[in-house]
Amino acid sequence: MSGYQRPEDLALAKDLIQLAPKEAQAFLSLKSAAERSDGAIPAKYRELISIAVALTTQCSYCIDAHAKNAVAAGATREEIAETVFIASALRAGAAVGHGLLALRLFDEAAR
Template identity: 40%
Template sequence: MESIVSVDTRQGGLSVCVGKHHRIEKGRPKVHYHDSDDSKFMNDLRAQAPEMIGAFFDFDKAVFSKKVGNLDPATRELIAVAVAVTTQCPYCIETHVRKAKTEGAGGSDIAEAVMIAAALRAGGAVTHGWLAMKALQDD
């Protein structure tokens, strides 16, 4: 759930900014993201960049192939879940959780991958905090 950044009820309307991409004006959404049928726009993307989309899917297929690499499919999918949580892609989260489950991962495996991702994301914030402390020394 996105947090409300600002609410403006002046001039008889309602304007709400939710995150950086959501706006509700006069009680109605102006743009809404992450709808269940958004994948229909893949055809538009494929039509505008067919070679690049083809290369992307070939790469994705190779990365998750059971015929290459040393990691078992469940581990690959758990890594994908952790990365998807970190990059905050709802489509990737849903897809890779389902695939991880199909490959034998359970709820505790998914939760562990999520918490590993959370720890790394938090760790990155702490280590970037070092840069803030360093900046204090630069003056």
């Protein structure tokens, strides 16, 4: 299914914010706090973490924004590559963890 997420959809952000201003403000405040530059975690690491989360949540817009921010923060291609595989391993690990739950629930239902 290609074409569902399009860069031009970002133009709808203003509409979304106007339609739910209180919720949007809360979200934007959280986003601002998480992306601050004066925290204990340096900007480059914040961006690498953001890319890892964006990969696991599969947010194309987030991947785009944080990849660009990572370049500006001094991240390397090698760091991006390692981030990709760390996120992949954790996502796969979560599938195994949920697999344990599925197996237990199957066993409970089979009793």
